[in-house]
Amino acid sequence: MSTATMTKPMLKIENLHAWYGESHVLHGIDLELGEGQLITLLGRNGAGRSTTLRAIMGMVDRREGSIRINGEEFLTKPPHRISPEGRIGYCPEERGIFASLNVEENLMLPPDVGEGGMSVEELFEMFPNLANVRKRMGTRLSGGEQQMLAIARILRTGSRLLLLDEITEGLAPVIVKTLGRVIRDLKSRGYTIVLVEQNFRFAAPLADRHYVIEHGKVVDVIEHDQVETSMDRLNHYLSV
Amino acid sequence: MDPMIRLILAQGMLGLNNGVFYAMLSLGLAVIFGLLNVVNFAHGALYMLGAFLALILYSYLGTWIGMADLHIGFWPTLILAPILVACFGMLIERFLLRRLYKLDPIYSLLLTFGVTLVLQGVFINFFNASGTPYPGMPESLKGVTNLGFMMFPKYRLFVIVFSIIVCLAVWFMIERTRIGARLRAGTENPELVKAFGINVPLMVMLTFGFGTGLAGLAGVLAAPIYSVSPLMGANLIIVIFAVVVIGGMGSIMGAVVTGFALGLVEGVTKVFYAPAANTVIFLLMVIVLLVRPSGLFGRQG
Numbered sequence: 255m256s257t258a259t260m261t262k263p264m265l266k267i268e269n270l271h272a273w274y275g276e277s278h279v280l281h282g283i284d285l286e287l288g289e290g291q292l293i294t295l296l297g298r299n300g301a302g303r304s305t306t307l308r309a310i311m312g313m314v315d316r317r318e319g320s321i322r323i324n325g326e327e328f329l330t331k332p333p334h335r336i337s338p339e340g341r342i343g344y345c346p347e348e349r350g351i352f353a354s355l356n357v358e359e360n361l362m363l364p365p366d367v368g369e370g371g372m373s374v375e376e377l378f379e380m381f382p383n384l385a386n387v388r389k390r391m392g393t394r395l396s397g398g399e400q401q402m403l404a405i406a407r408i409l410r411t412g413s414r415l416l417l418l419d420e421i422t423e424g425l426a427p428v429i430v431k432t433l434g435r436v437i438r439d440l441k442s443r444g445y446t447i448v449l450v451e452q453n454f455r456f457a458a459p460l461a462d463r464h465y466v467i468e469h470g471k472v473v474d475v476i477e478h479d480q481v482e483t484s485m486d487r488l489n490h491y492l493s494v
Numbered sequence: 495m496d497p498m499i500r501l502i503l504a505q506g507m508l509g510l511n512n513g514v515f516y517a518m519l520s521l522g523l524a525v526i527f528g529l530l531n532v533v534n535f536a537h538g539a540l541y542m543l544g545a546f547l548a549l550i551l552y553s554y555l556g557t558w559i560g561m562a563d564l565h566i567g568f569w570p571t572l573i574l575a576p577i578l579v580a581c582f583g584m585l586i587e588r589f590l591l592r593r594l595y596k597l598d599p600i601y602s603l604l605l606t607f608g609v610t611l612v613l614q615g616v617f618i619n620f621f622n623a624s625g626t627p628y629p630g631m632p633e634s635l636k637g638v639t640n641l642g643f644m645m646f647p648k649y650r651l652f653v654i655v656f657s658i659i660v661c662l663a664v665w666f667m668i669e670r671t672r673i674g675a676r677l678r679a680g681t682e683n684p685e686l687v688k689a690f691g692i693n694v695p696l697m698v699m700l701t702f703g704f705g706t707g708l709a710g711l712a713g714v715l716a717a718p719i720y721s722v723s724p725l726m727g728a729n730l731i732i733v734i735f736a737v738v739v740i741g742g743m744g745s746i747m748g749a750v751v752t753g754f755a756l757g758l759v760e761g762v763t764k765v766f767y768a769p770a771a772n773t774v775i776f777l778l779m780v781i782v783l784l785v786r787p788s789g790l791f792g793r794q795g
Contacts, residue, residue, distance in 0.1 A: 311689040337691035350686045352679045359675040364690035411690075 262325070264289045264446050265310075265415060270319035272302075272309040272470075279305045281470040282319070287463070289414075292437070292447040294457040296492060297467040303450040304347050306467070307417045311344050312336050323415070338367040340415060343408025347419040347450075349400045353393040357384060360392055360403055364411045371412035380436065381406055398429040405436065416440070419450045430456060454492060466491045495643055501765050504644040509761015510754060511650045511719075514657040515541075515712050515730065517753025520737045521661060522708035524749040525668070527738075528681040529701045531599060532591060535606040537734065538727025539613040540579050540706045544713020545628070545722045546617060547575040552630035568632045572714055579710025584703035591702070592695070610728070617724035625721030653715050660711070661750045668746050677701065681744070736779045742792025752790065 263286040272280035280302050287293045295303040309317050312333030321328045323340040336342060343364075352360055361374065361384075378385035381402040387395065395403065401421055408416060418437075422430045430453070437460055441447060451457040457464070458481055466474040466488075474491065476484050519537055526534050548571045556564030566574070586609060594601045635649040668674035680687045680697055688694045713727075720726060733756075741752030756775050763771045782790060 313685050313689055333685075333688040334691055334693045334695075337689060344689050346686060346689075350683065352682050354678045354682060355675050359672075362672060363675055363679055363687075365692060367691055 263287060263322075264291075264324055265448070266320075266322045267306075267310070268320040268322075270306070270309060270317065270321060272305055272314040272318075273316040274305075275315055279314070279470055280309060283309075283467070283470070284472055285465050285475075287446060287448070289446050290441070290444050291462045292441050292449065292460055293463045293465060294449045294451050294461045295465050295467055296451065296454065296457070296488070298492070299452075301467045302470040303467050304419050305470070307344065307346075307419050307448065307450060310336070310417060311342070337411075337413070338365065341368045341413050342415045342417060343367075343411060343413030345404045345408055345416070345418045345421060347423075349397075349404040351392040351395065351400045351403055353391065356391050357388050357395070357403060361407050361410060364407060366411050368412035368414065372406075372409045374410065377406040377410060380409075380439075398425050398432075401425060401429070401433065402436075405433075409440075414444075415446045415448075417448045417450075420452060421449070422451065422453045422456050434460065454488065464488075498765075500643050502762055505761040505765045506758055507641070507644065507646055507650075507654075507761070509757045509759070509764070510654055511757070512760060513754040513757020514654055515716060515753075516734060516737045516757050517661055517750045518657055518708055518712040518715075519730065519734045520741065520749040520753050521664060521746065522705035522712075523734065523738055524741075524744055524746055525664075525677075525708075526702055526705035528744040528746075529677060529684075530587075530591070530595075530602075530698055532602040532606070532702075533599065534702075534705065535603055535731070536586070536609040536613070537606075537706070537709050538729075538731030539610040540583060540709040540727070541713040541716070541730065542617065542722075542724060542727035543582065543613060544575050544579050544710030545717040545720075545726060546621070546713075546724075547571070547578055547710070548630065548714045548717040549626060549628050549722045551575065552628065553626075565630065568630050568714075568718070571630070572711070575714045576707040576711040579713070580703040580707030583706025584699050586706075587699045587702040592698075610731075614724045614728065621724065623724055625723035625726070627721050628717035631718040649718055653719070657712075657715065658754075660708075664708070665746055665750060733775055736775050738789075739779050740775075740782045740790060742789025745789065745791040745793075748789060748791025 266286040268284055270280055270283040271278065283306055285293065295306060297303050305314065308314055310321055312331065317329055319329065328336055328340055331339065337344065352363070355363065361377070383399055384402055384406060387399060405421065421433055434456060437447065441460065449457055449461065462478050464476045465472050466476070468491070474487065476488065519541060523534055523537055526532060551566035551571050551574065555566065556562050590605055591602055594605060631649060635652050637648050638645040639648050639651060668677055676687065676692060676697065680694055684694050716726070737752050737756055738749060740756065741748035756778070759774060759778070760771050763774045
């Protein structure tokens with residue numbers, strides 16, 4: 255599905271600016287995606303991709319512009335109402351697993367945000383590794399287990415829009431492959447997904463559209479079917 | 495029984511009785527510090543407030559409202575006073591402390607110190623600065639009971655048992671329930687907990703109320719033992735801070751165990767060299783600070 259055929263975007267961000275203290279990090283981000291779509295935010299470290307997700311969640315000091323979810327303005331909402339009212343599940347950079355909580359406690363921590371969340375049993379089926387470590391504390395999990403827990407945690411709540419930040423970072427190829435299967439599965443179940451991803455090879459086959467972010471701005475948008483013809487441009491953007 | 499052992503056991507029981515208050519107060523401080531990162535200097539004054547509420551509800555309220563026969567007794571007070579202190583604490587959090595979270599922690603410490611001075615000043619102004627006995631001890635807890643090695647006041651035994659139950663219940667709630675899991679998560683990363691849709695500002699207010707409510711509860715329990723005076727908290731808070739430093743700031747189990755243990759140590763020290771009883775806690779604090787700066791139960795690093 256291309257942008258033109260989308261009648262009503264689920265998430266529409268216009269001219270989004272964000273600040274940490276005095277430092278101006280986002281300089282007018284524009285992006286949108288329809289229900290059931292998957293987009294990626296590509297770019298170098300520090301370009302503002304994670305900050306875009308954090309700004310959606312209200313985790314920056316100041317925001318300006320517009321963030322609409324199903325047509326409703328979210329910019330002015332207090333942070334703790336964003337996830338329930340937008341049915342958003344956020345999986346932060348570094349996974350955000352709580353060290354003083356065990357696996358089950360981490361899993362049960364976020365309150366439900368809507369109907370249709372996966373049951374704990376379903377999740378342990380999706381991530382069998384977690385079933386064996388239910389009572390283990392967050393600190394004692396491997397990186398892969400932490401990442402699966404971080405994803406499972408937001409699938410339990412009934413979220414429909416998933417914001418996933420660098421989920422493949424630092425993980426072994428076999429786990430990255432599992433995650434790819436999970437994301438494809440989620441997409442087929444109708445979830446709407448924003449991926450911040452460094453690993454383009456992981457993201458390319460999954461995404462409907464890629465947004466390239468530089469210096470807090472979207473500098474290029476590449477549709478899925480243009481990826482092959484745009485490889486030179488992409489390599490240029492992503493080369494360090 | 496050997497008289498020496500008998501003496502140690504007896505002083506140990508009395509020490510444990512003081513330890514009860516150390517444990518309950520440092521527990522409240524630990525809960526508050528964990529989530530709010532605020533060192534609540536007003537904790538002693540809120541303990542005093544709890545004791546005064548017990549006194550007021552029994553001795554003064556009836557006269558004030560023209561019902562001279564009204565004496566609200568110990569049992570209802572044990573529930574009522576902590577709730578009132580908790581509400582007072584939540585007002586402090588909502589209208590004063592909340593404005594200071596983005597600033598250096600020294601400001602919240604100064605604010606709570608100021609609250610202490612105001613509370614002490616108010617009660618010195620309206621009540622006897624030297625202390626008033628609480629006359630409302632329930633009949634069922636008057637008298638003594640034979641522990642085998644000593645005759646021990648029934649009320650003090652009740653206070654020890656009751657406080658141990660309260661401390662265990664609080665520990666269980668924080669470490670083993672879903673509400674506790676939210677609290678622990680909020681202590682680690684409040685921003686992310688907020689992003690999951692949990693109302694962290696409300697949780698912070700309730701937690702502060704809960705911690706101060708525990709101080710109020712300790713105050714009510716103290717009223718029949720010590721005389722109720724505006725400075726009763728000021729004398730205690732110094733020891734409490736030593737307990738918190740020794741136990742490790744923010745550790746729930748650390749606060750409880752250290753509180754009881756130091757009461758015990760203090761009591762037993764009286765047997766051997768009574769003048770040292772008041773200083774032994776601070777001596778231990780110095781040693782702990784030298785050997786394990788983050789406290790016996792605190793996370794190292």
